[in-house]
Amino acid sequence: MESNPIGIKGIDHLEFTCDNLQTQTAKDFSRLGFLRTEYDESTQSELFTQGQIRFLLTANTNKSSQSRKYFNTHNEGVSKISFLVEDAEKAIETAVKRGGKEVSNLKVKETQDGLFKTAAIQGFGDVINEFVERPSTLFRPGFKKLDNDSHAKPLATRVSRIDHLTNNVPKGQMDHWVNFYKEVYGFQETRYFDIKGAKTGLKSKVVQLENNQVIIPINEPEVENGKSQIQEFLDRHNGAGVQHIALMTPDIISTISDLRQRGIQFLKVPHTYYEDIPKRSFEVTENLQTLENNQILVDGDEKGYLLQIFTDTYVGPLFYEFIQRKKHWGFGEGNFQALFDAIERDQIERGYL
Numbered sequence: 001m002e003s004n005p006i007g008i009k010g011i012d013h014l015e016f017t018c019d020n021l022q023t024q025t026a027k028d029f030s031r032l033g034f035l036r037t038e039y040d041e042s043t044q045s046e047l048f049t050q051g052q053i054r055f056l057l058t059a060n061t062n063k064s065s066q067s068r069k070y071f072n073t074h075n076e077g078v079s080k081i082s083f084l085v086e087d088a089e090k091a092i093e094t095a096v097k098r099g100g101k102e103v104s105n106l107k108v109k110e111t112q113d114g115l116f117k118t119a120a121i122q123g124f125g126d127v128i129n130e131f132v133e134r135p136s137t138l139f140r141p142g143f144k145k146l147d148n149d150s151h152a153k154p155l156a157t158r159v160s161r162i163d164h165l166t167n168n169v170p171k172g173q174m175d176h177w178v179n180f181y182k183e184v185y186g187f188q189e190t191r192y193f194d195i196k197g198a199k200t201g202l203k204s205k206v207v208q209l210e211n212n213q214v215i216i217p218i219n220e221p222e223v224e225n226g227k228s229q230i231q232e233f234l235d236r237h238n239g240a241g242v243q244h245i246a247l248m249t250p251d252i253i254s255t256i257s258d259l260r261q262r263g264i265q266f267l268k269v270p271h272t273y274y275e276d277i278p279k280r281s282f283e284v285t286e287n288l289q290t291l292e293n294n295q296i297l298v299d300g301d302e303k304g305y306l307l308q309i310f311t312d313t314y315v316g317p318l319f320y321e322f323i324q325r326k327k328h329w330g331f332g333e334g335n336f337q338a339l340f341d342a343i344e345r346d347q348i349e350r351g352y353l
């Protein structure tokens with residue numbers, strides 16, 4: 001079986017829709033160490049970059065634009081996932097042949113840098129999936145480069161790329177969207193979780209490209225006698241959406257210390273979590289007190305481990321994760337339960353449960 005029939009090279013960018021560019025989300029991108037690098041007047045879009053990561057913030061007021069429609073239904077959130085592809089024409093043809101629903105046909109623009117091509121299919125919920133083929137020197141026609149971003153300064157240790165991004169879908173739809181990514185994109189299903197908290201639960205399956213360039217966990221709530229954190233997300237976002245974006249850092253302690261000084265808020269982890277680390281199956285070289293001071297989570301196996309941390313919600317119910325991998329290409333399965341328990345305790349404290 002062809003492992004990457006669409007020819008996806010990676011995530012080109014994520015588009016966040018908003019009402020205007022003065023939104024708190026823009027200020028938060030700056031606090032997270034992103035720099036404004038390009039701007040497009042016609043779509044009211046600003047490009048924020050860090051490492052290989054591109055976040056496009058769009059305040060398009062054109063009523064028929066997809067980003068504005070997304071905003072009107074869901075408020076702020078990720079309205080488009082753009083995949084960089086080898087050949088956009090082949091990508092859209094193949095995606096449609098494999099069951100994808102085309103929402104934007106192939107558009108080709110000649111530019112000074114070379115040919116710029118895009119097309120798009122419908123993704124999960126109201127999110128669209130764009131295929132973009134472009135010269136490396138050109139982000140998008142119409143964008144103007146900005147010089148010094150006075151709003152931001154880079155992090156002491158910058159994040160380098162998107163490790164994974166998680167989709168939340170309504171109960172009963174996880175397998176449908178797992179199949180979408182498998183059938184249309186040829187993604188592999190690599191993991192399955194069934195997490196049960198004291199009162200609620202969630203199911204999650206991970207689909208990904210073989211080369212780890214795109215990793216997408218898909219969550220659905222398991223509602224029995226209560227409301228789950230996934231259901232709370234769906235209620236707040238008015239439907240399916242990107243729940244969190246995991247950003248990879250080569251030195252999580254440095255990155256997180258810096259972000260804490262900038263006032264970014266993270267999920268709190270109980271002390272007992274750190275007492276239990278030496279009993280687990282992996283050997284951690286970091287000082288446990290330093291990890292606890294920064295509230296960083298650890299998970300792994302005999303071969304290696306990863307360090308990760310989750311922020312509070314920042315774009316509506318969306319949050320960020322920071323992750324450092326040390327010979328462990330797992331997903332933080334052990335922390336899934338710890339995270340779930342921690343959020344549930346928070347929900348109880350806030351009176352949601």
Ligand SMILES: [Fe+2]
Nearest residue numbers: 166244246321
């Ligand atoms: Fe994650």
